[in-house]
Amino acid sequence: MSVTGAPRPRRPWKGLGRPRGQPSSEARAALAPFLWLAVFFLIPFLLVAKLSLSDVVLAIPPYAPQLDWSDGLPGLIAFVRALDFEAYARMGQDGLYLAAYLSSLKFAAIATFILLLVGYPLAYGMAKCRPTVRQALLMAVILPFWTSFLIRVYAWIAILKPAGLLNMALEQIGLPPVDILNTDTAVYIGLVYAYLPFMVLPLYAVLERQEAGLLEAAADLGCTPFQTFWRVTFPLSLPGVAAGALLCFIPMVGEFVIPDLLGGSGTLMLGKTIWTEFFSNRDWPAASAVAIVLLATLVIPILLFQRQQTKMMEQR
């Protein structure tokens, strides 16, 4: 450091911009979504987290400790002291929870795979259509959203039940009836049906953007249409595959309505477990602990999904 002369700022360009301490207009604009997230996601999450650290009591509400603000700081300290990880410990001891986790992951993974097998050809076909037909097909994919999700799942009960539409149709063509309702098969059918648009739309988005010239170039360089698909189309659609798979997988792990309505008593999924703990056993801390652990497990795929999205945005 020089000791002679006036102290020279090391970075003269610093401080030339916006005066410090004043938020830029972008920062202020970003405040709105932050507020939204804080009120509707962060605070409820903290409440659930707190609940998971409480104990079950036979009271209303059915957990303790209760925070009493009138006791002031000592009350707060006593409250924090009373929190513990008992609910989590119980989860570790009871194999049912682990089984429910693994079973949920299995359901979500298999359903995601089936969704890819069903959704890819659909999206590919749509992207290859003439623009006018494409619009109609896109509409058809989105159309189910116009009806209540619950009603659509109930409709599947009407189709799959022993004397339902499926068995009537089978009888008509002389085939033996099948007993699908209240089995894992019905859950898979329901999951694939309900999440298909979430798989098809991101796939369609990447396939539709693909430059037709690339396919011609591949053909020109000696690729059959089949080889062109595997060497060009498919690798270039991987961002869409990843987006679709994560978009379906993440919510399917915690899915409740479909396994509850279409699945049997043996269908083990986390959504159902949480519901049972909460409403049947009135064990709110346990239900909250299951939810928190589920969230923690899903953070990894969610982060992957985020990264994928950012990458896709950058490519545009």
Place this chain on the structure above:
Amino acid sequence: MNGKPRLNIGAVRSSFAPWADPSAKPLVRFDQVTKRFGSETAVDAVSLDIYEGEFFALLGPSGCGKSTLMRMLAGFETPDLGRITLGGEDLAGRPPHLRPVNMMFQSYALFPHLTVAQNIAFGLRQQKKPKDEIAARVDEMLALVRLEGLAHRKPDQLSGGQKQRVALARAIAPKPRMLLLDEPLGALDRKLREETQFELMALQQRLGMTFLIVTHDQEEAMITADRIAVMRAGQLAQIGRPAEVYEAPNSRYVADFIGDVNLFEAKVTEDDGDIIRLVSPEAPDGLEAIEDDEIALGSTAWLAVRPEKMRVHLDPPPSGPNRLEGTVADIGYLGDWTTYLVELPGGRTIRAARANAARVVDRPVDWDDKVWLTFAPDSAVVLTR
């Protein structure tokens, strides 16, 4: 279009003329090829031979059918009528991946998920070449297009000129019988385009490969090609060496499309073998041109004179045919070249161009100067259509 003639370049390979040899077999033959899109005829009964080792250009405005013609050769379009043969073999029904031609696309169509080296190796991998052979060929191609250091870049990390060279290397790598170039330099800026034109020509000479280029840029076609086919509305207007197409156009369309031209509508009054005399209200002293072909007396013809063949005089030259009088309405100074727009008494504007051979001129031609334009009889071409 700045009307700059490039004759010396077009005539470089004057010893190469397989099309003049009746016993030579063409590499590619288009035989009465027609292609319609709905009610529109994109290519109308075109017959064309392209010979081994030739650099052939299809030149025309957009929508003239030149790209369609090339895409039919590559297999991306199917002719409605006629035959396309390559090395004597009919290509009908053969899909693009089984045709021994490669195309360099206007958009380059580089595979964005593959590196430069993988892009170049794409066709070689399809040919099931051994790995070390592919690697050697890729290195050779990278050296050829001077991209050695960029083998592991992805296409989106390349400049436009680099992409263009990768596309070229990728199309050449599988050693096609013929290379098809669809507006290959269209996306480059002017300076780079000029450099690349010469590079492309040098590359073709070195490889000895047959090149077919589609372009709307006459300069590009003139510089690179051995022969040019000028297309108009799905038909061939003229085929010839660049110098032939420029100096001996067969129609007003070709004369006007290639370079700038002044056209005088006139009546043929005299034909004494070599020299044809014509009258036109625009040339009070009469017009004269050298023309071998017989033209019926009294018929209407057009006299085509290129701007650079017009001489500009500030003092009246001796009266005689091919002398026009007018005033300078506009001057376009291009540095190497100056274009004068001279207004005739009838109101029409004639272009005259002069190379700025000297830095200092005694008496420069100025706006509103009264000038006389003259041209030699052998500088004019008589056109009947």
